[in-house]
Amino acid sequence: MIELHNIEKVYKKNDQTIRAVDGVNVSIDKGAIYGVIGFSGAGKSTLLRCVNLIERPTSGEVKLDGEDLTQLPKSKLRKERRRIGMIFQHFNLLESKTVYQNVAFPLLLDGQKGKQVEGKVKELLEFVGLADQAGKYPEELSGGQKQRVGIARALVRSPEVLLCDEATSALDPQTTDSILDLLRQIREEYHITILMITHEMQVIREICDRVAVMEDGKVIEEGTVFDIFSSPKHQTTKNFVSSVMNDKIPESILQALDSTRHVYRVTFLREQASEPILYRAATQHHVEVNVLYGQITELQGEPFGSLIVEFIGGEKEIFKALHSIQQSVTVKEVTRDAS
Amino acid sequence: MQVDLATFWPKILEATQETIVMVAIALLFAILIGLPLGISLVVTRKNGLLENGPLFKVLNGIVNFFRSIPFIILLVAILPITRFIVGTSIGTAAAVVPLVFFSAPYIARLVESSLLEVNPGVVEAAESMGATPWQIIYRVFLPEALSSLVLNITIATIGLVGASAMAGFVGGGGLGDLAISYGYQRFETNVMIVTVILLVVIVQTVQTLGNYISKAVRRR
Numbered sequence: 001m002i003e004l005h006n007i008e009k010v011y012k013k014n015d016q017t018i019r020a021v022d023g024v025n026v027s028i029d030k031g032a033i034y035g036v037i038g039f040s041g042a043g044k045s046t047l048l049r050c051v052n053l054i055e056r057p058t059s060g061e062v063k064l065d066g067e068d069l070t071q072l073p074k075s076k077l078r079k080e081r082r083r084i085g086m087i088f089q090h091f092n093l094l095e096s097k098t099v100y101q102n103v104a105f106p107l108l109l110d111g112q113k114g115k116q117v118e119g120k121v122k123e124l125l126e127f128v129g130l131a132d133q134a135g136k137y138p139e140e141l142s143g144g145q146k147q148r149v150g151i152a153r154a155l156v157r158s159p160e161v162l163l164c165d166e167a168t169s170a171l172d173p174q175t176t177d178s179i180l181d182l183l184r185q186i187r188e189e190y191h192i193t194i195l196m197i198t199h200e201m202q203v204i205r206e207i208c209d210r211v212a213v214m215e216d217g218k219v220i221e222e223g224t225v226f227d228i229f230s231s232p233k234h235q236t237t238k239n240f241v242s243s244v245m246n247d248k249i250p251e252s253i254l255q256a257l258d259s260t261r262h263v264y265r266v267t268f269l270r271e272q273a274s275e276p277i278l279y280r281a282a283t284q285h286h287v288e289v290n291v292l293y294g295q296i297t298e299l300q301g302e303p304f305g306s307l308i309v310e311f312i313g314g315e316k317e318i319f320k321a322l323h324s325i326q327q328s329v330t331v332k333e334v335t336r337d338a339s
Numbered sequence: 340m341q342v343d344l345a346t347f348w349p350k351i352l353e354a355t356q357e358t359i360v361m362v363a364i365a366l367l368f369a370i371l372i373g374l375p376l377g378i379s380l381v382v383t384r385k386n387g388l389l390e391n392g393p394l395f396k397v398l399n400g401i402v403n404f405f406r407s408i409p410f411i412i413l414l415v416a417i418l419p420i421t422r423f424i425v426g427t428s429i430g431t432a433a434a435v436v437p438l439v440f441f442s443a444p445y446i447a448r449l450v451e452s453s454l455l456e457v458n459p460g461v462v463e464a465a466e467s468m469g470a471t472p473w474q475i476i477y478r479v480f481l482p483e484a485l486s487s488l489v490l491n492i493t494i495a496t497i498g499l500v501g502a503s504a505m506a507g508f509v510g511g512g513g514l515g516d517l518a519i520s521y522g523y524q525r526f527e528t529n530v531m532i533v534t535v536i537l538l539v540v541i542v543q544t545v546q547t548l549g550n551y552i553s554k555a556v557r558r559r
Contacts (some may be wrong), residue, residue, distance in 0.1 A: 052467055081469035092460035096482045106468045161466075163465065 001030040001163060001193045002051065007060035009046050009217075020046040021057065022217035024195045028210075035204040035225075037240055038214035044197040047214070048163055050279075051167060051195060052084045053077060054093045066160070082110070085154030085192075089166035091146040093138040093153075093306055099125070100134040107283040110157070124152040127189075128182060144175035151182060155190065162186065164196035168203055180206045201244040205229070205299055229299060230267035230306070230330050249308055249334060253292050257335065262311040262318050263292065268329040269304050277325055278309065285321040287313030308334060347530065351517065355537055357431055357514040361506060362499045363437035369499070370492065372443040376402065377450025378476055388462070388472045405444040411501045413437050414509060421509075429521075434503070434511025442499050449491035455485040472505025486557040497542050514538055 002280065009021040021043045028034045037043045049055035051062060053069055062069045069080055093102050101108075102123045125131045128148040140147055147167060154162055164183070168176040184207050186192055198204065204211050204225060212222040213236060221228065221237045232238045242248050249265075257263055266278070282289045285312055294307030311318045382388040383395040408416070421436040422428045444512065456557040457480055458459070465479045504515020514534045522531025 054463060054466055078469035078471065081467060084467070086467040088460060088464060090460055092458065092464035094461055094479065094483060095458075096485065105465075105478075108468050109465075109474055110469055169350070 001032075001065065002028040002140045003061070003063040003066075004025075004047075004051070006062040006064070007047065007050050007057045007062070007155060009043070009050060009055060018046060021050065022216075024219050025217065026182065026212055026222070027297055028193060028195060030193055031187065031191055031208050032181070033196070033206035033209040035269050036195070036197045036214055037201060037204055037211060038197075039199060039236075042214040043217040045165060047173065048195065050162075051163055052081055052086060058302045059123060063320075069160065082106070082157050083159050084161045084163060085157070085159040086163040087154050087167045087172055089163065089169050089172075091138070091143075091150045092148055093146060095138055098134065099130060099136050099138070099141070099202045102138065102149055103156055105153060106157050115188075115312060120156055121152075126151045127155075127185075137282065142175075143171050147171065147175075147179055148182065151179075151186070153306040155186065155192075158190070160192060162192050162194045163269050164194060164198075166198055167196065169198065170198065176200075176203070177206075182201050183207060201240045204240075205209075205244055206316075209300070213240065225299060226269050226304070229304065230269075231332065245297065245333045249293060253308065263334045264309055264311065264322065265306065265332045265334050266294075266309050266325065266329055267304070267332075268305045269299060275328070279327060281321040285313075285317045287311050287317045287321045289321075343371050351514075351530075351533060351537070352532070354512060354514045354517040355541075357511070358500065358503055358515070358538075358541070360429055361434055361438065361503050361511060361513055362496065365435045365442055365499055365503070366496055368435070368439045369442035369495065370404075373446025374438065374450055374493075376443065376447035378454065378480070380451040381454040381480070382472065383475065388475055402444040405440060406448070409558050410437070410441050411508070413441055414505060418509075419488050429510040431506070431511050432514075433509050434506035434513075436508075438499060438506070441502055442495055445498060446492065446495045449495055450488065453487040454480050455493050456487055457483045458554060486531055486553045489549060489553040489556060493546060493553070496545050496549070500538065500541055500545070514541075 004024055004026040007021050007024045010017065011018040024037075024047055026034070036044045036047065048057055050060075053062065057070065060070070064080065064083065067080075069077060070081060094105065095103065100121060103124055104117050107117045107120065110178055122131065125134055129149055130148050131150065132147060133141065133145065138149065142151065150167075150173050160182045162183075167183075168179050171179060178194045178204065183194060183196075187194060196203070196208070208221065208225050211225050211281055212219045213228070213234065214220065215236050220234045221232065228237060229241055232241045272331070278289045281287070288311070290310045290312065292310055294309075296303055296305040296306065299305060311321060313321075348355055359527045379398055380395065380402070383391040383398065385392070385395075387395075403414070417440055418428045418438055421433050424436050425432045427433050445506055446516065461483060462475060501514050502519065504509070506513050507516025507519055514537055517532040518538075522526040522534060
């Protein structure tokens, strides 16, 4: 659906060259919710704006269904932008227009009038739960309501792609959850591909299928949310994961480790979690298992567990037990120096 | 020797009328020129909608040039232009031309500052929707800045009332002229007081009206 090839964005500021985006390649499948996470200044916001060319990349290709948007003349590009809705951290609603007029605004730009506009706007206000607020002005709304107006406005032309620029960063946790629910609903009902940038790992955890971690303009790690959460490789990624997972092994446990003990991190997802895998392996191979630490949380609405488990028994038996567990879950040895 | 205000009254009425007509016509033309000029200053600047460095520099230079000439000098300096435009260099019509030259660049600056207050995020949102630059100007910039524009045009109007006092130099008439020629030069204190009171009333009315309209267009 969306393919970004070698995107580079270079700024010149006071004789300094700033590489905001430095050779990014991203491929997003139709209907996916794709997250880009990074600290502020990582270049994710610039990258997002390169997708609808509000920021023109210095070099690289932006392909939407195989068509390179960077090659289009301005008028054609404007037409293509109708296929891409966008919502913003600070909502960016027209203050001088009512909720209804804000949602109708993109249609007004297209020169549409009358019953059709009214039907579409009402449908979307209904969808975002603001049907009774149509006559209000943005300044009379709460942050969450403003974002709902933003979402309705972005969807009014039935786009195929929705770009979310830190859409929940200005909202409190509860409102964030309700907006994320709404985004999930959008994917289900409208089959829209969503690209979102954020600095909040719980947003990624809640709704993304895949995630790219950005630092200094580059994508340093990319993969399914499960992979990133279960085995983050880069230190920055680890920091993001532990910001929501609390999966750092406590010092007390690390201190007690030595080469004679067999301690492993076991991560699992979904139905794996419902099976007594550890118990079965233990009884089958005659080893004892002892859960030292860990937690089970939700990843995209599915249970996701990360446990620190000690295996006690003969070397051979433990090896066999691990082997059988590895068929269905991810297992990694824990040593004292590497957490 | 004081004039009798009772017999002088028609003259004052006529002068009031002249002031209002002069200001109104000058304001109309100044807005017609100043508004597009102000919009151009915003859209051609760096990172503007239609960034155009050379054009911005030229427009900016023109505005600064006219803004730096004192009105009394402008009045005389552009006499040939006045004669070319209205066919005469004296009278109320002749006073309107320099007033427009004086006020239009001022309004351009005020429009510029009003439009620069518009949230750039909203402009970005409109761009993301595929709005054309023209649509962004009249669907985003102007409605979003309307309240502020009204207040700024009020300021410009009051500036025009002040400047119109000097129109007497080209026989433009008006309250200011009356105050100078009778009140100041002939020491007619009564006339001076009455004209000043009338000018105060006009300014107060314009400001009150401006505040009211600005508030009314500011949504609720």
